[in-house]
Amino acid sequence: MTCKDCDKSIGPRQYHSSMESLGVHLCERHTQLIKKVVLDNNTSVEAIQLFYALKEAGVHPMLEWWDGKKSVDIAISRVKLNIEIDKNYNMITHEQAISDLEDAMHSFKNGFTTIRIPHLAIKYYLEETVQNILGIISGLKANIKAI
Numbered sequence: 497m498t499c500k501d502c503d504k505s506i507g508p509r510q511y512h513s514s515m516e517s518l519g520v521h522l523c524e525r526h527t528q529l530i531k532k533v534v535l536d537n538n539t540s541v542e543a544i545q546l547f548y549a550l551k552e553a554g555v556h557p558m559l560e561w562w563d564g565k566k567s568v569d570i571a572i573s574r575v576k577l578n579i580e581i582d583k584n585y586n587m588i589t590h591e592q593a594i595s596d597l598e599d600a601m602h603s604f605k606n607g608f609t610t611i612r613i614p615h616l617a618i619k620y621y622l623e624e625t626v627q628n629i630l631g632i633i634s635g636l637k638a639n640i641k642a643i
């Protein structure tokens with residue numbers, strides 16, 4: 497068993513406690529680091545899982561990236577892609593809905609693409625979610641080249 501971040505080997509206790517609290521297996525140091533991020537930003541377990549899955553897929557994601565106005569769950573700066581994870585798709589209020597759209601508009605004006613992923617997609621289809629994001633990234637790269 498190794499830390500998903502630094503590959504340091506970890507014991508079964510560390511494995512289970514990090515899996516239980518964060519949904520990924522991390523060493524003590526990285527568990528603390530990520531827990532701090534969660535505490536500061538109320539980051540969802542799904543965001544952490546997706547962050548590490550993208551890292552594993554060779555993407556260079558940033559967790560809780562500050563865009564100057566708000567913290568973005570995951571950002572891939574090379575292609576200016578922001579990924580927001582929707583925690584409770586059905587519980588969204590109308591104020592939240594329009595504010596999300598306004599946020600997306602502002603990001604778009606700054607050259608960023610924002611995609612929103614329901615947390616259930618990550619929970620049940622992590623592999624497929626990553627594949628789709630990889631597709632979006634290569635699409636964005638192609639667009640950048642075209643300009």
Ligand SMILES: [Zn+2]
Pocket residue numbers: 499500501502503504522523524525526
């Ligand atoms: Zn580590």
